Amino acid sequence: MKTTFLAAAFAALGLAANAADLGGAHLMVGSDTTYPPMETVDPATGQIVGFDVDVVNAICERINCTAEFVTTAWDGIFGALQQGEFDLVASGVSITDERKQTMDFTEAYLVVSQAVLMQVEDEGMTIDDIKASGRKLAAQTATTNADLAEELVGRDNVALYDTFVGAVVALQNGDVAGVIIDGTSAAAYEKEFAGDLIIGITGLQADPLGLVFRKGDENVAAFNEGLAAIQADGTLDALVAKYWTTN
Template identity: 70%
Template structure:
């Protein structure tokens, strides 16, 4: 069920009556994104286009507030520095909203709340969380993520293996270089489907993270995007996209 992966929706369903509609005047916005994280964002192997839930959400918001999104692939390591330096107008890449990040960047209202999970090899699916916490097993995650922070909390830094991309962490799991990969439950579900019979999201419902769209500090666009978020929730677009990617409606 979707609630295993998405902890909650966090924005209302009522429009503000009579409010002035936001309009960004058709502006083309560069969206920085680490496009290696299905189903949030990835590169379609056949078309070369960047696709995913984040892309569809961004396009839906832009349709409401009159802008156009141009997603740009960039490595996670350095993505926030690039935003601060003005290389992008926005970052949308399954980014967790944290107090530390809010010191240097602004966030939209959360557009999704996800719970973290641990991917295991199918032959190890009976492994418990306690087995990781007793110090005998290793966890992999992408460096610089809240997943990595949780991994260190669960198994200590010594038993945490960090990788530049989640794809590399998944490969390490497949090669039995690590015992598990800690990852957002939404993406764990995608990898579980991609590697059916090989990998399984056997440990679910760990800490929850709200995801937000990221802006330069003081950006005047935050209110407009929050208005767009509210609108796509109110008109059913958000529910339709959740159903598209996870097979059920909220």
């Protein structure tokens, strides 16, 4: 996988002599916890863990807040944010112009390239091969992954699932030819199902990921400052190293 950080953007933000202070605010964070390694539920402890969790907690350490993650289905997560069920969304959310019309994002904390996860025996298959085979590409509904799948193979050749777990199960069962998914999570599934699943196609569309707030939320500025701080002191790089081996 490849990760790219927007160093220039962080530098432009600058670091104030005194960091923003949210006064110990306890923030509720909505997250679709079916997307390892970004966020998932640890079966041993029942705790929500993952890269996004660590990023938000690291930011909160810098700007004096605490975060409580709440498992929320992807379908409806932004509506729940607007209704005040939580204060922000941290769920591997791609920053898009369409989404920016109705919600505010922090600066990007990670840029991910989309990929196609497939069965090992199909290694070497191309998008053209998938289209010619008549088999479908799977993706999670209402995601940029689903949008890209439709661009690549056409809507009739896309199978949509409520969760990426459902899409991966369909792949394992041979119901679909591949799953379009962020390269970060594709790597996690490839590792979990080594010998069965493989990242077959890489280098597709790149998406910047950001934390999501309601339109006009003043906490965006504080989170941007905290994000700049964990980029500057190496914490963000350390978290990437914790979860992935970059090429």
